[in-house]
Amino acid sequence: MAVSTPIAFRPIASQAFSPGRAIYQTPELDLANNINHLQGFLRPCLVSNFFSADAGYLLIDYAHASDRRVHASFRRSMLGDFSTVLIRFYAMSPELTAYPDAYGVVRFELGSDSSKYVEVNIAGDAGAWNLIECELTVDPTQAFDTIILSGRIVVEDLAIRSVSIWPKREDDISSAPSGSGVVGIDAALVTAQAPLSTAVRKLEIANLELMRKKRQDSIVTFSEDYGVRASHESLVTDSATFVTVAYVPFTAKKEQTQIEWSALGYYNATGSGGTIRLSTLYMETNPNAENEYVDIVLPSGWTLGAGLPQAWQDNPADEVLECLGGKAGDRIKVQLKGDGSKDAVIMGLCAWFKGIS
């Protein structure tokens, strides 16, 4: 049976649950509805990125009008309870106004299943940046999945400034366990029994625990514009020793102790002379940490086209980043090295809290 996810959250007066008095049906129903509401609306941000290298924005240019090219991608674990994501991006194409029949095409595609994609036509607009909205069906069972941004345009150029992605609320949820194990609470279960059965109360607590543990925040979701001119990339070095290219501050909530990551980059020569090194303050300073850092050896070469130029590299199970849950003040240190003459380049870096087990 399906249970709706109410739009409204209803704060409940504390006296409704005071000791020594009966708990009435109305506050119990409100409590159950509030939990169902969270099922639909507790939706952490999956991707938030802006493009700034080179031109100051991601540029889809008409030089490749006939072949769609990949320009960016983002990768992380999907949230088990959501099968659709909302995509918001700002686009502009002022010169396209001279061609009323022309438009640019921006496509978002799922890495695990190329049949799942959404394409948006963008006409010329002489005004400011335009907010474009679309939705993409995703596979909630994927431990890692990629959302790929590609595009083409026949005349003139199309610019994209920023991209945000987060899950779309499901209007109805099942009263059978969801992907993460959360169960919709049917009103009949609450209204038919007084006082509330221990089974339903335990179910409520279990639902809240699962939502807190499985809907994990993203820490960084960086993608370079793949079309950016070589040597204008932002996270690049030819240094033979590690240089720090970014510190990513984060605050881990209680029990959040592991961070998953995925990285994309290349070494600008044959061989394996480029390496990304990731660490947290906890890993660097705590002798109980499994690793002091993790290294990611970059593949060689970067060729633009209709597919991803290189594969994202996901964290092996024993190479997640570690942190101290419930403490503020930690950060991910991102280091990079080449070989002293050839560049190592980071084209994408995503990190998010691993679900709490």
Next chain:
Amino acid sequence: MKYPAGGFSSMIGDLPSVHNGTPTDSAHAHFVDAYTTYLEATAKYLIPVHIGAPMSQIGEYVEHILPVQAYPGSVGVNFLCTGQGYILIKDSSATYDAYRARLDVEGIDAGFHLYENAEWFCLGGALTAVHAHDQNRSLDVGSIGSRIREYPIAFRIYGSALRVHAVQFVINPWNEAAGELPEST
């Protein structure tokens, strides 16, 4: 709960034992209510940190939109910068806040803009009354009764000859500090 469950996070992990005959039904209901309110109103999403190429052109303009959890009190922004100048921040839709905020940047290393010399500059807290542009304050979100799910934000970089390089930024929806929570719709 009618108020944000501010201290609830310290109770996480200590779940009540619920079984038949337990005499503390009230405590169980209170726990569930506090937990629900905590997730809805207190435990805010972490918005991913933005890294990559610095915003460094004078007049460079960024528009962005973010998911915001229920009952935000205000939206703050922190920038990691070198150089000198200022950054103007606003609700680009002017739906929730009609006025710009201004963050002055007095960074070092204006000539070379080395990453290791960058410093964090943060917007101040929200003001209870806003009557002018260009104050150092977090952006208002209007009435907490009208639930906000997406917040459009924009900023523009201004600098002197020394230029501001904004290397990273972090956007923080802050909690509603106090007050009874209305029904969110």
